[in-house]
Amino acid sequence: EEVIFGSGSDELIEQLGKTFLNPDDEIVISEHAFVRYRAAGELMGCKIISVPMIDYRHDLRMMVESATLKTKIIFIANPNNPTGTYNDKQELTEFIKRLNEKFGSGAGLPSPVPPLVVLDEAYYEYARSSQGYPESVDFYLGRNGAARYPNLVIMRTFSKAHALAGLRVGYAIANKEVVQFLDRARPPFNVTNVSQAAALESLKDTARIKKTVSAVEEGKKYLSWELKKIGLSFVPSAANFILVDVTPFSGQTVFEMLLRKGVIIRAM
Numbered sequence: 001e002e003v004i005f006g007s008g009s010d011e012l013i014e015q016l017g018k019t020f021l022n023p024d025d026e027i028v029i030s031e032h033a034f035v036r037y038r039a040a041g042e043l044m045g046c047k048i049i050s051v052p053m054i055d056y057r058h059d060l061r062m063m064v065e066s067a068t069l070k071t072k073i074i075f076i077a078n079p080n081n082p083t084g085t086y087n088d089k090q091e092l093t094e095f096i097k098r099l100n101e102k103f104g105s106g107a108g109l110p111s112p113v114p115p116l117v118v119l120d121e122a123y124y125e126y127a128r129s130s131q132g133y134p135e136s137v138d139f140y141l142g143r144n145g146a147a148r149y150p151n152l153v154i155m156r157t158f159s160k161a162h163a164l165a166g167l168r169v170g171y172a173i174a175n176k177e178v179v180q181f182l183d184r185a186r187p188p189f190n191v192t193n194v195s196q197a198a199a200l201e202s203l204k205d206t207a208r209i210k211k212t213v214s215a216v217e218e219g220k221k222y223l224s225w226e227l228k229k230i231g232l233s234f235v236p237s238a239a240n241f242i243l244v245d246v247t248p249f250s251g252q253t254v255f256e257m258l259l260r261k262g263v264i265i266r267a268m
Contacts (some may be wrong), residue, residue: 009170084237088132125161
């Protein structure tokens with residue numbers, strides 16, 4: 001009752017928009033956040049509040065301050081795409097506390113209901129060993145197993161470390177009432193039998209997941225070392241990619257140069 005699946009987490013982001021957003025509503029995102037959050041808001045015609053980052057990281061304090069009575073959803077990618085940065089357990093704890101205090105009873109606001117906090121953890125398997133990275137399910141569940149923060153939605157996917165991107169399987173952990181609302185907007189045939197079978201088998205293959213994460217860590221160490229050798233700056237990443245400053249070239253120019261060598265990167 002507290003889990004819902006989608007055709008990748010992209011579909012779940014869209015479902016959140018279709019289910020909860022109206023033209024008079026707002027969402028809060030970071031300026032360099034995953035583009036699908038903005039797209040979900042634009043699809044429903046709502047106002048999008050974009051908060052500047054600090055050192056390529058979410059400014060969680062400012063995101064709380066930017067939320068108003070019209071704010072329905074705050075999107076936080078942790079780690080973030082495309083920066084690869086993350087907010088640690090202490091920062092996330094303070095963020096949730098401040099948000100619920102701001103919208104709680106006695107806060108002087110007419111509505112006691114805080115916005116949904118969508119914590120997108122598409123790169124969870126890569127980031128979980130990073131220093132201070134939060135175990136978000138611990139935020140969601142209290143000691144008695146009940147929802148500790150019923151406004152928290154945790155999204156994860158089988159598209160990254162599980163390597164099932166083409167089969168499209170994402171999922172969200174949320175309060176059962178939130179799941180019930182999302183289920184009404186969910187297409188009835190969104191995750192195929194083949195995709196479900198592959199996801200189940202992948203969950204059993206923990207050794208391969210560890211091998212995948214280890215290979216990515218080795219690859220990041222190698223690339224970081226080589227980038228430093230040629231004098232390119234980059235953002236330290238907890239995900240499976242690295243954001244590189246290719247000045248004086250543009251990202252598009254380097255994309256085209258590397259493509260001719262058979263290497264595909266993403267221009268930012």
